[in-house]
Amino acid sequence: MTDLLSKFDGLIAEREALLGSGVRDPFAIVMDEVKSPTEAVINGKDTILVGTYNYMGMTFDPDVIAAGEDALKRFGAGTTGSRVLNGTYQTHKEVEDALREFYGTEHAMVFSTGYQANLGMVATLAGRGDYVVLDADSHASIYDGCAMGNADIVRFRHNSVEDLSKRLGRLPPEANKLVVLEGVYSMLGDIAPLKEMVAAAKAHPNVMILVDEAHGMGFFGEHGRGVYEAAGVEADIDFVVGTFSKSVGTVGGFCVSNHPKFEILRLVCRPYTFTASLPPAVMACAATSIRKLMHSHNKRQHLWENTRQLHGGLTAAGFTLATKTPESAIIAVLMPDQESTARMWSALIDLGVYVNMARPPATPAGIYLLRCSICAEHTSEQIATIIERFAAAAKVTGLPLDA
Numbered sequence: 001m002t003d004l005l006s007k008f009d010g011l012i013a014e015r016e017a018l019l020g021s022g023v024r025d026p027f028a029i030v031m032d033e034v035k036s037p038t039e040a041v042i043n044g045k046d047t048i049l050v051g052t053y054n055y056m057g058m059t060f061d062p063d064v065i066a067a068g069e070d071a072l073k074r075f076g077a078g079t080t081g082s083r084v085l086n087g088t089y090q091t092h093k094e095v096e097d098a099l100r101e102f103y104g105t106e107h108a109m110v111f112s113t114g115y116q117a118n119l120g121m122v123a124t125l126a127g128r129g130d131y132v133v134l135d136a137d138s139h140a141s142i143y144d145g146c147a148m149g150n151a152d153i154v155r156f157r158h159n160s161v162e163d164l165s166k167r168l169g170r171l172p173p174e175a176n177k178l179v180v181l182e183g184v185y186s187m188l189g190d191i192a193p194l195k196e197m198v199a200a201a202k203a204h205p206n207v208m209i210l211v212d213e214a215h216g217m218g219f220f221g222e223h224g225r226g227v228y229e230a231a232g233v234e235a236d237i238d239f240v241v242g243t244f245s246k247s248v249g250t251v252g253g254f255c256v257s258n259h260p261k262f263e264i265l266r267l268v269c270r271p272y273t274f275t276a277s278l279p280p281a282v283m284a285c286a287a288t289s290i291r292k293l294m295h296s297h298n299k300r301q302h303l304w305e306n307t308r309q310l311h312g313g314l315t316a317a318g319f320t321l322a323t324k325t326p327e328s329a330i331i332a333v334l335m336p337d338q339e340s341t342a343r344m345w346s347a348l349i350d351l352g353v354y355v356n357m358a359r360p361p362a363t364p365a366g367i368y369l370l371r372c373s374i375c376a377e378h379t380s381e382q383i384a385t386i387i388e389r390f391a392a393a394a395k396v397t398g399l400p401l402d403a
């Protein structure tokens with residue numbers, strides 16, 4: 001007997017075999033208590049968190065929490081409506097004002113998640129007869145935006161300026177094209193050569209560029225706008241998409257732009273229009289956090305110090321990392337296969353360290369990772385402990401290291 005769920009039998013069997021070997025389920029972690037941006041209680045044990053996207057540690061910022069509490073009391077628990085009907089409160093306008101100031105743009109549009117921001121922007125901007133040209137390692141939300149829209153889709157090899165240029169050169173000159181790039185690619189933690197990619201893209205006619213700065217906001221570039229700011233290509237980027245679920249420390253997504261017709265998107269972008277807006281307390285947290293991120297130079301500096309310490313320490317301990325140098329606040333440890341990744345992940349949890357386990361389809365084909373993402377609030381002692389525990393977990397699981 002088969003039914004609609006039979007297509008998942010292979011995955012179910014694979015998971016059962018893995019869990020049958022005695023490892024914990026890496027996709028069913030429960031945070032019993034969260035003590036700070038870097039510490040939680042998991043399975044009753046004090047655990048260092050190095051697998052969250054809380055890059056700037058804003059989740060427990062006292063001003064952010066106070067703003068959220070105040071808005072909760074003043075505006076209630078939720079809006080119960082779409083942004084275009086009853087769901088735009090003063091708090092939503094405040095976030096959009098804060099974003100316009102942070103990014104120095106004319107327009108800002110807040111979505112309920114970053115996933116919906118990519119989904120909506122890609123599907124709405126590029127329609128029938130248009131082209132979306134995207135990096136092969138793009139985030140799922142960008143691929144899903146392509147699937148939802150009616151444009152033709154062209155992929156280029158990850159971070160290859162040459163392949164981007166070649167593929168754009170094959171498209172009809174008169175057709176409109178949306179090139180979609182990411183500042184930081186979140187699986188391997190590598191950054192895009194945006195200066196070269198933008199120059200290559202803009203050498204072709206009728207090209208607009210959207211860059212997803214989900215993992216770059218807060219600590220790349222002079223104002224923390226992202227990799228595109230650090231690369232000096234702000235004037236050539238038409239749309240920046242981002243999220244509040246990483247450096248901002250809450251939830252939500254956005255797109256900022258200087259395009260004079262941008263505001264019409266509020267009426268035609270279905271993942272914006274046909275869903276409830278975020279609760280006012282979340283918006284108050286986001287607005288306060290974004291404004292504080294404008295002046296977080298010390299935190300940024302500490303985040304980079306932590307990143308260098310973890311990258312250097314894991315390399316010295318013999319782990320193989322996805323990037324030779326620390327390019328972003330994501331340090332991905334390359335693992336040989338799913339089984340050893342799950343065993344290492346499980347050993348790390350037993351030792352009190354939480355990292356992300358990542359596997360296809362989140363990662364490129366055949367790549368298994370233990371992904372560390374670093375927080376500005378980690379102390380250098382915590383980073384040293386994480387490195388020690390990685391080495392201890394490798395010993396327990398018999399993972400060969402390049403010592």
Ligand code: PMP
Binds near residue numbers: 114139212244251
């Ligand atoms: N873009 C990228 C590159 C991401 O990594 C993510 C989330 N991991 C998103 C978009 C979606 O963000 P959100 O969590 O706000 O849905």
